[in-house]
Structures are given as C-alpha cells and as structure tokens.
Amino acid sequence: MTPDPALLEEDFLRASGPGGQNVNKLETAVQLRFRAAEAGLSERVWLRLRTLAGRRMTKDGVVVITAQAHRTRERNREDAMARLTELLAEASKPPPPKRRPTKPTRGSQLRRMDSKTKRGTTKALRGKPLSE
Template sequence: MPRITIDPADLEEDFLRASGPGGQNVNKVETAVQLRYHAYRAGLSERVYMRLKTLSGRRMTKDGVIVLTAQEHRSRERNREEAMTRLQELVDEAAKPPPPIRRATKPTKGSQRRRMDSKTKHGLTKKLRSNPVTD
C-alpha cells in the first residue's frame, strides 16, 4: 500500500503553554504544539477524505481542518514529532482499502440436524425433571 505523504504546505503549527506537571518551566515556555492539517485542500481522494472525516470525529472542523494537540513531552520538538506521527497514522488508516464485503452463508444440513437433536435431548432432560403424574 503506498503511503500518503503529508505536504508541509497543508500544515500550520501553533505553540502554546502546556498544562500539567513541569514546574516553573510550564509557566514560561510554550512547548505544547497544536497542529492543523488542511485535509480538504490537501488533494486527497474523496474516499480517503470521507474516511478521514469519520476517523477524525470532533478533531476535524467544518472547514475540513484536522486539529491535533500534543503536550505530553517537555520539549517542543518531541511534541511536534508526536503530533506529526499521530497525523500520519490517522491518514494511513484512512487510506487503507475497504474490507471485503461479507456474504451471508447458510448453515449446513448436518449442523441444523445436530442443533435440533440437541434441543430435543435437552427438552427430554427437562421433562424428566418435572413432578411425576399422580392419578
């Protein structure tokens, strides 16, 4: 399967202050990255774009822009790499071919017969457990 390459022209990066632990560093350095991928104008096929829209869910805006935020790491570069990796995985998943169509099958005569025999046997077992008939 050929991998879809992401054009850097379709990306925008914004850096913001990360939340969570990090001490004083978190209050003064903008290490979190917000990656915006313009999927609508990226030239993806209609099938890939629709699948990407489904997989993205709330991360895709009405304008067809996927917004990913990465703030796990303390460095800007590692957060940028993580966001790019997540975006590439999302696009690769959307580009996979659709699964084959499932065709319904019928149970074989033998399996139907075995099923009915086991039901009859179970019914007889339950019947034997009932109270004896008194006249």
Template structure:
C-alpha cells in the same frame, strides 16, 4: 514530502504548527513555556489525498475536523516541545494511514447446507439419547 503510504505523500508545507501552554506536569516551566503543539492539516484542500481517503478521514477524525476541512491535532503528553511535535505528527500519520485503508467488503449472509442441517439434527438426537440413558429417578438404585 512526508510519506504516509506507498501511494500517498503530503507536503510539509501543508502542515502548520502552533505552540501553546500545556496543562499537566511541567514543574516550574509549566507556566512559562509553550510546549504543547497544535498541528493543523488542511485535509480537504490537499491535492495529495484521494477523495475516498478524504471521506473516510472526515468520519475517523470526528470533532478534530473543523467545518472548513482542517484537521487539528493537539499534543501535550510530553514535557518538551520537540517530543510533542513528533507525537502530533505521528498521530496525524496514523490517522491518515487508517483512512487510506479501504473498509473490508460487507459480509454476505449464507445459509447452512442441507447436509449441515442433517448433521446438526443427528447430533442433537444422539445427545438426547445419551442423556436419556443416564436418567433415572432418585432412589432407583
């Protein structure tokens, strides 16, 4: 079991990995070795994810989620297969953790109190008086 949060864990048997040739740096190995990793997680079929987390995951995943509800993460940043596997798993866990945190409650708009409005008007009046006292026309020296 892979621990995602304190309450959510996913089984290692729910993940499948495919290896493919990576683009980018790799020297002489780039055309010979399959170092890129494509990690697949059947999120919608997972019994370990609550429905609310699944709904948020669909939104967060965007194009990485297939129509069948399979989350596909491709990692090819590194030159070795092992580091790409770790990178893909870490990105999956980060995405699941983000989906597991519920959104904050919506902000309820409030109105300023009567005293706050009065303070604002008083401050405007004082500021205007200060500016008026500065005044004078050029050449009135």
C-alpha cells in the same frame, strides 16, 4: 502517506497537567493543523478521513491534532506528526471486501438443535419432582 509540509501549521501552547516550575513558563504542547480540504485527496479518502477524524476536523476541512503527552516540544511535535500520518494512512486504505452472505450447513443446524434439546432437558430435570 505523509502530509505535504506546505499544508501544515504548528502552534505551540502551554500544556495542561503537572509540570512543576516549568508549567507556567514553557509552551511544550503542539497543535498541528493539516488543511485536508486543500490536499487534493480523492473523494473516497476524503470521506473516510472526515469519518475517522470526527471532532478533530473543523467545518473548513482542517484536521487539528493536539499533542501534550511529553515534556519536550520536539517529542510532542513527533507525536502529533505520527498521529496525523497514521490517520491519513488509515483513511487511504482500500475498503474491505464486500461480505457475501452464507447459510449454515444442514449438519451445523442439526447439531445446534440437538444441543438445545439436551440443554432444555437438563434444565427441565432441575425442577421439583412431581408429587403423586
């Protein structure tokens, strides 16, 4: 799911970390803002997006993604867009099927109890011998 370009805003800022002479001159970090509240998402997708975004979503329903891993503005812009697209795709996935509780089979219960008995016997034999 690709976001609507009309709902996107890009801001460029100076990236933190090492950068040599360019660190104080170039604004290569990208802060991508997606106005999710105005995107017309379904209730299920909206709730899931809110959960997945966590602290990256503001109270106004704006998802903020900051990318500064790369040295160029273009690579950071692509990285931010890819991360936003991945977040929206994850939010729009259908919910997993409901779990149907099952009971262990009688055979597996017997095997489990048998192994517990054997293990307990092994441990009991490790003790000091009884002195008579």
